[in-house]
Amino acid sequence: MASELGVARAHESRKSLIGVCDFDGILRGKHVLSDDASTEDRIIKFSEAVLAWDCTDRVIPASFGQELPSVFGDADLRVLPATARLVPTFHDRYLCLAEFAGAHETICPRGVLRKVLRRAADQGYSCSVGFEFEFTLFNESAETIHRKPYDQWVPLTRGPFGYSVARTLASNELFEAILAFCENTRLPLSGLHFETGPGVIEASLRHCDALEAADRAVFFKSMVKSWAQTRGLMATFMAKVSENGPGQSGHIHISMSSNGQNVFYDDKACRNISGTMNQFVGGQLKYMNDFCVLAAPNVNSYKRLLPGYWAPTCPSWGVDNRSCAVRVILGNKSAHRLEYRLSGADVNPYLALACAIGSGMLGIEENAGLATPTVGDASDERHSPFERLPQNLAEATIRFAQSSKAIDVFGDRFVEAFSRSRRWEWEAVQNRVSDCERERYFEAI
CATH class of the missing domain: 3.30.590.10 (Glutamine synthetase/guanido kinase, catalytic domain)
Incomplete structure (x- = not known):
């Protein structure tokens, strides 16, 4: 029964939405309408930019060693058909998880947990x-x-x-x-x-x-x-x-x-x-x-x-x-x-x-x-x-x-990349002038 269910999910994943988790825990993804997602451990290509974006899609400079932060290529993405789930709000189609593989596996959040x-x-x-x-x-x-x-x-x-x-x-x-x-x-x-x-x-x-x-x-x-x-x-x-x-x-x-x-x-x-x-x-x-x-x-x-x-x-x-x-x-x-x-x-x-x-x-x-x-x-x-x-x-x-x-537990490359992303997040918010500041200081100071 389990194998039959896996085959069904693999078949349905041919017309699935594939999602991969970024540093902020946001699922980023795309429709895959081919056999590329139908086999366990099948590798597809996906933009490495999602590991360099903040939650507003701004590029984090030098997020994982890029010399030119505006230049991003494709990364290897390992599709995980066993994770496929039927989404009732998605015309009864499937959402399937993936994880970064190859050169990006060491900074992939799912890969860090597996480590x-x-x-x-x-x-x-x-x-x-x-x-x-x-x-x-x-x-x-x-x-x-x-x-x-x-x-x-x-x-x-x-x-x-x-x-x-x-x-x-x-x-x-x-x-x-x-x-x-x-x-x-x-x-x-x-x-x-x-x-x-x-x-x-x-x-x-x-x-x-x-x-x-x-x-x-x-x-x-x-x-x-x-x-x-x-x-x-x-x-x-x-x-x-x-x-x-x-x-x-x-x-x-x-x-x-x-x-x-x-x-x-x-x-x-x-x-x-x-x-x-x-x-x-x-x-x-x-x-x-x-x-x-x-x-x-x-x-x-x-x-x-x-x-x-x-x-x-x-x-x-x-x-x-x-x-x-x-x-x-x-x-x-x-x-x-x-x-x-x-x-x-x-x-x-x-x-x-x-x-x-x-x-x-x-x-x-x-x-x-x-x-x-x-x-x-x-x-x-x-x-x-x-x-x-x-x-x-x-x-x-x-x-x-x-x-x-x-570094011992999570790996030096991940610690460096994630720390850069959090420093960026801190600076992005600190540079904003909030309504609270305007309300507190505008008239009095």
């Missing part, structure tokens, strides 16, 4: 992962969202009302549509509910193999945005949409196994937290500041990481403590896991997961120690022994670019 997972596999470990994403729906179209100032955008619901059953029942048709949409596109959910904040919804994707989980997360973000537009709505996964509310998270649930056994679980250890889990979490905390830019990749990301909003402000951990950067969730052998809470909804899923697992593997390799778990609010600096997270994108980028461990 990290190979490192874990070489030591006998495999990871099971589930992503959670919060996103905001606005009763706006792609046209009205650009005509109106932000403070006139109309969210799907008014005011904060997290976990509201009344709102869920009132929005039953919408929720049923989201559930059906995810089922039809092989993006199974384990939870769906209103979060606190106007128009904010949280979706929990069902856990699975780590690479497949990241593929699903990339699909989910892109498909939700396109699905919303077909219904006259706009969806955003910005980390912080408004200063008046909490940010939007992209939490990652991780468990790790060896020989079919959950290595995070030890029935003889205190709270069943194994020595391997101690090392893994220890590594995540030890390298969280150095690798932070992978989980907080935009200027806007750092406006979410504030005290009082269940977002981390330092590399902390705790048992079922949502104020911490790493939340250990106790359970039986199958449910015992951690939740990596640093990442926001704006992440590139491949890179955020590479960050979470790569730092954890360093902890295992180095037998990292683990501080006492935080009890109470981890953002309360009076009681926190931890150094604060980087305060902005520029600081996080510098730490990443200068980290020898980042």
